[in-house]
Amino acid sequence: MTDYISAYSQSGQLFVPRLFQGFPEIKEALMSNKMQAAFMVAPMAIALRAQGVPVKIVYLGHRYGSAVVVRKDGPVKTFADLRGRMVAIPSRFSDERLILFKAAHDNGMDARALHMVEMAPPDVAGALAAGAIDAFSMGEPFPSQAEMAGFGRVLFHARQYWPDYISCVLVVRQDVIEHRPEAVQMLVDGIARSGLWLEDGARRQAHRVHAADFVGRYYYRQNPALLRWALTKPIDRVMYEPLSPRRRDFELIVRLMRETGVLDHDISFEEYVDTRFAEGASGMTPWRYEAGSTSAK
Amino acid sequence: MRKLLFGLVAWVSAVTAAHMALNVNWSVIMNDRLPLDKRKLNVAYIPVT
Numbered sequence: 001m002t003d004y005i006s007a008y009s010q011s012g013q014l015f016v017p018r019l020f021q022g023f024p025e026i027k028e029a030l031m032s033n034k035m036q037a038a039f040m041v042a043p044m045a046i047a048l049r050a051q052g053v054p055v056k057i058v059y060l061g062h063r064y065g066s067a068v069v070v071r072k073d074g075p076v077k078t079f080a081d082l083r084g085r086m087v088a089i090p091s092r093f094s095d096e097r098l099i100l101f102k103a104a105h106d107n108g109m110d111a112r113a114l115h116m117v118e119m120a121p122p123d124v125a126g127a128l129a130a131g132a133i134d135a136f137s138m139g140e141p142f143p144s145q146a147e148m149a150g151f152g153r154v155l156f157h158a159r160q161y162w163p164d165y166i167s168c169v170l171v172v173r174q175d176v177i178e179h180r181p182e183a184v185q186m187l188v189d190g191i192a193r194s195g196l197w198l199e200d201g202a203r204r205q206a207h208r209v210h211a212a213d214f215v216g217r218y219y220y221r222q223n224p225a226l227l228r229w230a231l232t233k234p235i236d237r238v239m240y241e242p243l244s245p246r247r248r249d250f251e252l253i254v255r256l257m258r259e260t261g262v263l264d265h266d267i268s269f270e271e272y273v274d275t276r277f278a279e280g281a282s283g284m285t286p287w288r289y290e291a292g293s294t295s296a297k
Numbered sequence: 298m299r300k301l302l303f304g305l306v307a308w309v310s311a312v313t314a315a316h317m318a319l320n321v322n323w324s325v326i327m328n329d330r331l332p333l334d335k336r337k338l339n340v341a342y343i344p345v346t
Contacts, residue, residue: 038341
């Protein structure tokens with residue numbers, strides 16, 4: 001979204017967006033410096049840093065926007081019904097896995113009673129429709145895809161068990177942070193402005209409908225109607241503010257990663273987050289851009 | 298023979314031009330040719346929130 005709107009602005013294109021289909025490929029591209037920055041799930045970013053990969057989280061992509069989905073006509077009616085069933089997650093290093101542990105804990109269950117399998121996000125809705133899995137825990141628009149097609153039902157949204165839930169974060173290579181901080185700041189400023197634009201008071205609904213259209217067509221290569229559903233039903237299904245990385249949110253993720261066996265040692269917030277760019281973007285205002293306009297400010 | 302050759306060259310040229318216009322991401326190629334400190338950042342994303 002930032003790329004699309006900024007292309008109409010005076011500063012022009014701020015960065016080069018590159019589409020990937022899975023997190024492991026993003027990880028490799030980041031490590032080999034093919035990509036200088038990436039959106040990835042927060043636990044994966046933390047795990048990379050804990051393994052010594054020189055990257056830092058500088059901003060969030062959004063808040064909420066993940067859900068556990070089951071078959072509409074299936075036997076799973078409550079969380080307890082997931083016991084012994086196959087649940088797809090995007091990665092062992094994902095918040096979508098951690099939310100299952102959190103929900104299990106709150107329901108007095110051991111999440112190890114669930115059979116979790118890793119699956120590429122674009123495959124989960126089809127797998128649920130075909131009966132290959134019993135549920136999936138995934139970010140939007142895949143819960144919306146299952147709902148819209150009529151075979152899926154949201155068992156719960158992440159916010160139900162995890163207030164201020166975060167999933168995707170913006171990760172930047174340490175050498176880029178050190179040598180090109182102005183480029184990182186420009187990127188973060190642009191994302192902050194996009195977030196504010198999507199949450200822009202009375203224009204919120206109209207902006208989200210327009211964003212669904214151009215992001216679906218030109219970036220996600222998905223049906224804009226699907227993104228419209230994900231961004232507006234309800235309107236706070238995915239939120240784009242506040243996007244500054246907060247210590248308590250990440251310390252919770254680290255604690256859950258430690259408890260669930262995907263992180264073997266503690267790591268301090270400062271080691272994996274650099275907050276200076278979020279602080280630099282704190283005075284940003286929404287893009288001044290409307291559908292059909294040929295300029296953005 | 299010359300007609301056939303001309304047609305073949307025209308067809309290959311047209312397909313090449315269409316391919317370069319539709320399938321090649323020129324902003325990536327041009328960006329990769331710039332000096333390191335002038336390059337825009339390559340930012341990876343996947344079609345999921």
